[in-house]
Amino acid sequence: xxxxxxxxxxxxxxxxxxxxxxxxxxxxxxxxxxxxxxxxxxxxxxxxxxxxxxxxxxxxxxxxxxxxxxxxxxxxxxxxxxxxxxxxxxxxxxxxxxxxxxxxxxxxxxxxxxxxxxxxxxxxxxxxxxxxxxxxxxxxxxxxxxxxxxxxxxxxxxxxxxxxxx
Numbered sequence: 001x002x003x004x005x006x007x008x009x010x011x012x013x014x015x016x017x018x019x020x021x022x023x024x025x026x027x028x029x030x031x032x033x034x035x036x037x038x039x040x041x042x043x044x045x046x047x048x049x050x051x052x053x054x055x056x057x058x059x060x061x062x063x064x065x066x067x068x069x070x071x072x073x074x075x076x077x078x079x080x081x082x083x084x085x086x087x088x089x090x091x092x093x094x095x096x097x098x099x100x101x102x103x104x105x106x107x108x109x110x111x112x113x114x115x116x117x118x119x120x121x122x123x124x125x126x127x128x129x130x131x132x133x134x135x136x137x138x139x140x141x142x143x144x145x146x147x148x149x150x151x152x153x154x155x156x157x158x159x160x161x162x163x164x165x166x
Contacts, residue, residue, distance in 0.1 A: 001037060012053040013061060013068075025050065025067040025099060033094060047100035067099050074104040076150055078112020081105060108150035109141045116140065119156060128163075136163050 001008060008031075011021035025046040031037040050068040054061045063071040073088075073096040075081060083090045084103045096103050105111075105118050113133045120128070128136075139159045143151060151159075 001031065002035065013050055013057070013059065013065075015053065015057055015059065023065075023067075029067055029094065029099070043098050044100045067094075068101065070101075071104070071106075072096070073101055074106050076106040076108045076115070077110045078115050081112065081115050081118065106150040107140055107144075107156050109144035111137065111140060111144075113137055119153070120160065123153070123157060123160075125160065132163055136160055139163070 008027055009021055010024035010027050012024055014021065014023050024041070025043070028039050028041045028043060028046075031039055032043070047068045050061055050065075061069060063069050066072060073084075073092055075084065075091065080091065084105070088095050088103060092103070105115050105122075107115055107119055113130070116133050116137055117127075120126075136159055139162075140151060140156065143155065143159065
């Protein structure tokens with residue numbers, strides 16, 4: 001494009017009649033945000049388009065696929081997790097909403113108290129004392145280390161409910 005190409009051949013999710021065609025979402029993002037080249041493409045439909053093509057092609061999209069992956073804008077780390085809502089560009093190269101995506105919080109051994117509070121709010125659970133949240137966080141970290149992965153929402157809810165019962 002910089003050398004003067006008048007069109008770019010792309011694909012959706014890297015699928016097409018030839019291998020090697022770059023995904024349209026990644027090309028458009030690079031053109032708009034790296035090279036400042038305007039495009040008429042409505043980026044807000046990329047996740048919906050990607051999901052539709054994946055369904056029709058019977059091919060799963062990797063959760064961490066750039067731009068359209070369901071976990072692309074998800075973070076586990078506790079430090080600065082609050083910035084996801086207040087200043088997303090401090091963490092991500094783009095606002096997820098620009099591409100029809102969303103941010104999220106994963107809970108695991110690297111999580112902090114703020115992450116636990118965010119998830120509890122997401123679940124519609126009541127605010128808890130700092131001490132109780134720290135206890136939940138300790139259990140979360142032990143669970144994450146023992147299972148070598150992040151917790152599912154159901155696993156986190158079970159840990160929280162166990163603390164609430166005590």
